[in-house]
Amino acid sequence: MIKNERQLAATNKQLDLLNQALDGLRAAGEQDALSLARVGALEADAASLERQISEFTAIRRGELDLAPLAAIHRMGKALVHARIASNLTQEELALMLGQKPQQIQRYERTQYSSASLSTLERVADVISARIPDKNSASSSGSR
DSSP: OOOSHHHHHHHHHHHHHHHHHHHHHHHHTOOSHHHHHHHHHHHHHHHHHHHHHHHHHHHHTTOOOOHHHHHHTTHHHHHHHHHHHTTOOHHHHHHHHTOOHHHHHHHHHTTTTTOOHHHHHHHHHHHHHHSOOHHHHHHHHTO
């Protein structure tokens, strides 16, 4: 992921070098398996860099989905609700996370305001693994 103009310039330079190497390999016209594998690898790398450049320039132009930012302040409450929906107690969640129940109580009392991003991700992973997918349950039940 490109995060600033310096990285954008370096990525553009790297893409130019990859394209030059590709042009050289294609001009050589070799068709053996090793040459084709090299071309394929360089093409994949170039495509990845092109996607990163395209994403950065689109974001810089303001083409950005801000919905995830709006949802961040509701994340703590959503985690508490999801734990309840998954039929996990605070004690069970704590055990699954390798934490003390009191820590989960503190997190939930403040709606996870003091939790790190990695903690939020771990809690979400544990809880979401326990919640049945309503779409798959309803679609399989209606057939």
